[in-house]
Amino acid sequence: MRDTLNRLEKVIAERRGATADTSYVASLFAKGREKIAQKLGEEATETVIASLSGDPAKLTAEAADLLFHLLVLLAEGGVSVDDVLAELDRRDGLSGIAEKASRTE
Numbered sequence: 072m073r074d075t076l077n078r079l080e081k082v083i084a085e086r087r088g089a090t091a092d093t094s095y096v097a098s099l100f101a102k103g104r105e106k107i108a109q110k111l112g113e114e115a116t117e118t119v120i121a122s123l124s125g126d127p128a129k130l131t132a133e134a135a136d137l138l139f140h141l142l143v144l145l146a147e148g149g150v151s152v153d154d155v156l157a158e159l160d161r162r163d164g165l166s167g168i169a170e171k172a173s174r175t176e
């Protein structure tokens with residue numbers, strides 16, 4: 072998975088400067104952070120709907136759209152795939168229940 076995400080991250084960075092007419096990635100960057108974030112929200116909703124349909128193929132396709140748009144939003148925000156994976160690695164072994172209980176607020 073890491074290889075695939077890193078490869079796609081590289082493609083997204085390369086396509087960032089392309090012409091919006093010929094590159095979907097470039098067209099997203101041209102629309103700006105708000106639009107990219109909105110698109111990610113739409114893809115998240117479509118993923119939820121697909122999960123409820125009980126069709127694994129639909130869920131797979133929507134999850135791929137979701138991950139792709141997340142990578143574009145991360146690139147726009149200056150966050151790398153390695154940053155996110157390192158954060159997940161940091162949490163390895165820390166139960167979500169224990170983490171929530173340790174919060175002061």
Ligand SMILES: N=c1c2ncn([C@@H]3O[C@H](COP(=O)(O)OP(=O)(O)OP(=O)(O)O)[C@@H](O)[C@H]3O)c2ncn1[C@@H]1O[C@H](COP(=O)(O)O)[C@@H](O)[C@H]1O
Nearest residue numbers: 079082083086089093094095096097098110135136139140
């Ligand atoms: N992985 C993807 C990828 N996944 C999804 N999409 C596009 O994401 C869009 C989302 O589809 P939707 O139906 O939800 O949206 P839409 O109706 O087309 O768009 P809206 O008008 O609703 O915004 C579609 O146009 C898909 O083709 C992707 N577009 C590009 N990539 C990767 O990015 C690379 C560079 O793409 P270009 O920048 O287009 O060259 C490609 O080689 C791929 O590796």
